[in-house]
Amino acid sequence: xKASNFFEMSNDELNLKLNELKEELFNLRFKHxxxxxxxxxxxxxxxxxxxxxxxxxxxxELGISQEPxxxxxxxxxxxx
Numbered sequence: 001x002k003a004s005n006f007f008e009m010s011n012d013e014l015n016l017k018l019n020e021l022k023e024e025l026f027n028l029r030f031k032h033x034x035x036x037x038x039x040x041x042x043x044x045x046x047x048x049x050x051x052x053x054x055x056x057x058x059x060x061e062l063g064i065s066q067e068p069x070x071x072x073x074x075x076x077x078x079x080x
Contacts, residue, residue: 001049011067014063018053
């Protein structure tokens with residue numbers, strides 16, 4: 001995933017994504033040791049995604065970036 005996608009996520013979504021990526025990394029490592037992993041590049045991609053998520057979380061803790069505002073529904077009235 002691109003880093004811009006992570007900036008669009010809320011803090012809760014980032015934490016869920018981080019947990020999913022950690023589970024995926026565990027499974028990839030397990031497959032690699034068992035010799036079942038076809039593309040070893042997946043390990044590097046997963047590690048980089050984890051680093052991106054952690055970076056966004058840390059930036060928000062330090063106040064460098066902010067959580068995106070909730071998408072408000074726009075209601076427009078048509079004038080007659």
